[in-house]
Amino acid sequence: MLEGKNVNLRILEKEDLPLLAEWFNKPEVFGEYNPLHQMSRTEVEKIFEGPHEEKIFIVEKKDGSKIGFITHFYVLHVACRQLEIGYSLLPNERGKGYCSEAVKIMVDYLFLSKNTGRIQAQTDPRNIASQKVLEKVGFKKEGILRRSFFTRGEWRDAYVYSILREEWKEPKILTRTEKK
Numbered sequence: 001m002l003e004g005k006n007v008n009l010r011i012l013e014k015e016d017l018p019l020l021a022e023w024f025n026k027p028e029v030f031g032e033y034n035p036l037h038q039m040s041r042t043e044v045e046k047i048f049e050g051p052h053e054e055k056i057f058i059v060e061k062k063d064g065s066k067i068g069f070i071t072h073f074y075v076l077h078v079a080c081r082q083l084e085i086g087y088s089l090l091p092n093e094r095g096k097g098y099c100s101e102a103v104k105i106m107v108d109y110l111f112l113s114k115n116t117g118r119i120q121a122q123t124d125p126r127n128i129a130s131q132k133v134l135e136k137v138g139f140k141k142e143g144i145l146r147r148s149f150f151t152r153g154e155w156r157d158a159y160v161y162s163i164l165r166e167e168w169k170e171p172k173i174l175t176r177t178e179k180k
């Protein structure tokens with residue numbers, strides 16, 4: 001468990017798969033700026049087996065309630081060690097600072113546990129909430145991927161944001177040593 005002040009990140013367990021599949025199939029959970037797609041439970045399970053080794057964490061409040069998820073995966077092949085993150089919260093849990101905290105924890109975790117120089121995220125240029133989250137955590141906008149993905153009947157561009165290890169400098173929420 002990765003512990004923050006208001007939220008914890010807990011690695012996805014098999015028992016969470018029905019809930020995750022339910023969230024993945026609800027367009028309102030992914031929001032209007034993410035690809036609109038439907039996935040069976042079997043397809044959701046297969047995410048873990050692909051060459052990009054996606055890992056999913058459930059975002060939980062301190063009372064244990066599950067309010068969304070945050071993932072990390074390798075952009076190209078695992079061997080390239082180029083990491084990307086993605087996240088979504090349930091609509092009624094947005095705007096409370098939970099995602100900014102979850103991303104801070106994830107960035108700490110990835111730089112503390114993986115030998116990687118950068119972490120990136122992509123977001124629709126109209127997704128102001130997501131851009132604010134990334135900027136609050138110290139990500140910088142690198143550029144735009146034109147016609148990055150097709151969804152809801154149109155091609156969408158994507159901003160690419162990243163944070164480098166030297167910009168992160170040190171953990172903000174997690175610690176390098178175990179708490180006593």
Ligand SMILES: CC(C)(COP(=O)(O)OP(=O)(O)OC[C@H]1O[C@@H](n2cnc3c(N)ncnc32)[C@H](O)[C@@H]1OP(=O)(O)O)[C@@H](O)C(=O)NCCC(=O)NCCS
Nearest residue numbers: 030031088089094095096097098099100123128129130132
């Ligand atoms: C993007 C998302 C995860 C942000 O989560 P969140 O918990 O609301 O984020 P935070 O509460 O940490 O807020 C971050 C900032 O965005 C602002 N914000 C939230 N919703 C906003 C909106 N609709 N428009 C403009 N700003 C918004 C908040 O006020 C906050 O800014 P502040 O700290 O200056 O006040 C959430 O909106 C979501 O799940 N959206 C649907 C899925 C999605 O788009 N995922 C990201 C794909 S790249």
